[in-house]
Amino acid sequence: MKKNRKIGRSLVFNVFNVLWMTLFAIYCLIPIVIMLSASFSKDEALQQYGYSIVARGFNFQAYSVVFMNVIPLLRAYGVSFVVTGGGTLLNVFLTAMIAYPLSKPHFRYKSHITVLLLITMLFSPGMVPTYILITQYLKWKNTFAVMIIPQIGTTFYIILLRTFFKEIPAEIGESAKIDGCSAFREFLTINLPLSLPALATCSILVALGYWNDWGTAYLYVDDNRMWNVQMLMINLVQEVELWKKNFGLLAGTASSDSVVMATCVLGTLPILGVFMALQKYIVSGMTVGAVKG
Amino acid sequence: MKRGMRETAVLCAAVLSSGIVLMAAACHKQSGNQGDDTVQYIVYTGGGNIDGANRVKEQVNKYVEEKLGFKVELTYNPYTSYSEKLGLKFNSNEYFDMCYTASLLTGNPYSLRASEGFFKDITNELPEYAPNLYQSLDSKIWDAAKVDGKIYGVINEQIFARCVGVAIDKEIVKDLSIDGKPLTQANIDENGWTYEKVITAAMEMIKNDPAISQNGVVPQSTLILGDTYDELFLQNYSFDNLGTATTYPGVIRATAATDNTKVINQYDTPEFKQFVQFCMNMYEKGYLRKDQTVDITENQRVRLCGTYRPGAESELYIQVGREFEQFRFGTPLLTTSNITSSMTAISANSTKVDKCLKLLDLMYTDKEFYNLIAVGEEGAEYVWTSGEMENEEGVMEEYEYIEYIPGNTYMIYADWAFPTIFNAYRKIFQPADLVERIRKINNEAAVSPANGFAFIPSRSVSNYQRDCDREISIVIQQLLKGTYSSESTADSIVADLNTKLQANGLSDILAEKQSKLDAFLVAK
Known part of the structure; x- marks a missing residue:
């Protein structure tokens, strides 16, 4: 009897849980679906019915407007891929290098360094000093360096990786040392391969940060050939307004709203694909950091 | 012993890195190429595709070198980020020579910036180095540009x-x-x-x-x-x-x-x-x-x-x-x-006031140069065409006008942000x-x-x-x-x-x- 009641409660909980998560998933998905639908909708349909879940008057007009200037678009994708790809590799590798010694119990300054790192989480230097540092001392304006390096060494990821490294049995490293393995080799050939789930989690989050980062390009990139996809998308929306003003280009074809949505789709889809393919690592990695950190 | 050496190494590295940062701070001067002959001009743009900017810059420099004997480095800034970027440039003391400003431009309002000392007083230099531009506007117009009796910017001529x-x-x-x-x-x-x-x-x-x-x-x-x-x-x-x-x-x-x-x-x-x-x-x-x-x-x-x-x-x-x-x-x-809703001002840091004013005067007097910098090149950005329209007397007459080429790659579309819109084709x-x-x-x-x-x-x-x-x-x-x-x-x-x-x-x-x-x- 007691057992049946327990099963019944568990069933109610599961039903409620699934129902709630389904509703939440729909709530998250609707804006994306509306974005997709509006990007394929006809101008008149948007005028008459507004945004809808299913595209009305399905057409590719908005995309043809976006692809009118294909070279800047391809170049911006190139910049974004280099920054996201190169930046993620470098970022995760260096973050792991910082996290690794902090996971070692015998490292004397680990608590001091951790405190220093935590301070960077709480206080930021402010926009003007950062701008002075980047433009006047480091001379990183209009370079890949400004889009990649300042994001390296985020405290959150350092703590996440440190926690993971701590879980690796020290005996493995000790036996390698007995065989003559150096500290760097131990890190590279033993600890990194064993930490792949945590590294994958960090990589996805870091990659998301790089891909979606428009603020850096907005402030530090004057040369339009160095714009990433996000910056180009912002500009494209303005450009569409200019086309309307100066050429009447969109009259009777696509509305600026559908063009805006098409640009959003193009800016979102690549990273959405990566995220969906690797999402299981995010959950497992986050749990490592949260429960045992 | 080994541990002691490691600690010493860590401490040395910390002291050295701090030292390098402090030395860099002590040696810090304004950035930019204030020493050379190139005028650094921040151009306000409508926010379109400016992929062809390098091509136009080359032509602009050829023209300026031939007419004035120096070079100009154009930096294009779309209107959406203009105020923030200019604000940062001023607050970080970054070197540049001149920029677009306006009375009501958020982040770079003319009178406030002038009163704060960010713009150069050009009251005496203006008549000397930009005589055509200066003389073309009435004194009541220049009065509007005065802050505490001094002129800190050139008024871009348009409908006032x-x-x-x-x-x-x-x-x-x-x-x-x-x-x-x-x-x-x-x-x-x-x-x-x-x-x-x-x-x-x-x-x-x-x-x-x-x-x-x-x-x-x-x-x-x-x-x-x-x-x-x-x-x-x-x-x-x-x-x-x-x-x-x-x-x-x-x-x-x-x-x-x-x-x-x-x-x-x-x-x-x-x-x-x-x-x-x-x-x-x-x-x-x-x-x-x-x-x-x-x-x-x-x-x-x-x-x-x-x-x-x-x-x-x-x-x-x-x-x-x-x-x-x-x-x-x-x-x-x-x-x-x-009157001051569109202006060009010279940065207080600038060491090239004479060159800046000569460049502005050239834009004011030379229709071809103005259109090159504000619109681009014929055949690439625009073409000449002809049509018919009614004149004041109601008679149809033929006239020539420019038409932008769709998809061109020098979409500035802010011709009012240069010394005179009256030079526009x-x-x-x-x-x-x-x-x-x-x-x-x-x-x-x-x-x-x-x-x-x-x-x-x-x-x-x-x-x-x-x-x-x-x-x-x-x-x-x-x-x-x-x-x-x-x-x-x-x-x-x-x-x-x-x-x-x-x-x-x-x-x-x-x-x-x-x-x-x-x-x-x-x-x-």
Whole structure:
């Protein structure tokens, strides 16, 4: 009897849980679906019915407007891929290098360094000093360096990786040392391969940060050939307004709203694909950091 | 022993890295190439594709080197990030030579920046190095650019004297009659018709025209109000906003016969109530739709152009594909804000004032150079073409004009951000005597008694202004977009707003504005 009641409660909980998560998933998905639908909708349909879940008057007009200037678009994708790809590799590798010694119990300054790192989480230097540092001392304006390096060494990821490294049995490293393995080799050939789930989690989050980062390009990139996809998308929306003003280009074809949505789709889809393919690592990695950190 | 060495190494590394940072800080000077011959010019752009900028830069440099013997480094900044970027450049002391500025440009307002010492005083150098530019403008125009009696920026020549412009589809104008008379500029001037009266008549006609409106429902975007609060309210009633943001409280009635230097709260006037009533009427009579989703360009029939500007019909034709006729309302007025609404200033750090001014003078005098830098190259950005249009006497005549090439790669589209828009090549349906007509309006316009005065508030009043602006902007946006409460009336909106303004330091703002204006007038 007691057992049946327990099963019944568990069933109610599961039903409620699934129902709630389904509703939440729909709530998250609707804006994306509306974005997709509006990007394929006809101008008149948007005028008459507004945004809808299913595209009305399905057409590719908005995309043809976006692809009118294909070279800047391809170049911006190139910049974004280099920054996201190169930046993620470098970022995760260096973050792991910082996290690794902090996971070692015998490292004397680990608590001091951790405190220093935590301070960077709480206080930021402010926009003007950062701008002075980047433009006047480091001379990183209009370079890949400004889009990649300042994001390296985020405290959150350092703590996440440190926690993971701590879980690796020290005996493995000790036996390698007995065989003559150096500290760097131990890190590279033993600890990194064993930490792949945590590294994958960090990589996805870091990659998301790089891909979606428009603020850096907005402030530090004057040369339009160095714009990433996000910056180009912002500009494209303005450009569409200019086309309307100066050429009447969109009259009777696509509305600026559908063009805006098409640009959003193009800016979102690549990273959405990566995220969906690797999402299981995010959950497992986050749990490592949260429960045992 | 080994452990001790490791600790020493860590400490040494920390000390060395701190030392390097401190040394770098000690050696820090302004960045930039202030030593060489290149003028660094930050160009304001409309935000389009400027992939072809390097090609144009090459041509610009060839031209400048040949004519003036130095080089120019153009940095293009789209309008959306302009204020933030310029703000950072100034605050970080970054080196550049000159940039676009304007009286009301957020982040880079001319008078404030000049008073803070970010711009170079060019009072003496201007007549020497840019004589053509300097002599072409009247002294009353240069007065507007003065801050504490000194000139800190070059005024970009355009229409300075502002009043309201309303453009209506020519097909509508042809059949429209008000009080039994046809709609003409002469009838507007003679009968004192207001823009409210004309727009209401035009929209009523459209509403009852089955070819345009189905069952009396006016299509979306037929009337475009836009963000025309400045023009519909301030300019239409000849209020001078004394060089501050147009929504800030405290103006003078510049063309009033008496008491025209008394600072008043414009939101507590019959004119503001009239403006509120006009916006509400547009929605309540069904001329504007509250549920408008998208802007349908080709539906436009009545357009608030903002400032009346001869030649605006040309831009409308390009955008909408329909011929419009533009009408003028109110008295054209010269104020500090109107005159200094587009300027080029030289950075206080600049070591090349002479070169900057020579470059600006070249843009002012050389039509070919101006169009190269502002529009691009012939064949790449635009082509010459010909057409026919009616002249002043109503006779059709052939004329030549430029047409932008779609998809071109030098989309600056801010030709007014350079020393004179009057050098711009003619565009479709622009009248042949466009420049003369604009100059005539500028020369014959009434001048505000506060011309040359730009209010720079104390810190506390600056905060009050921002607090008031927050309340005012909400009301204005609600009126222009029709999102005000359905229970509101014009009286309740005006009363509520004024109560909020009083609570946000209105009287302090008015008192400080008045005292600073009085001091300016005494010194003048």
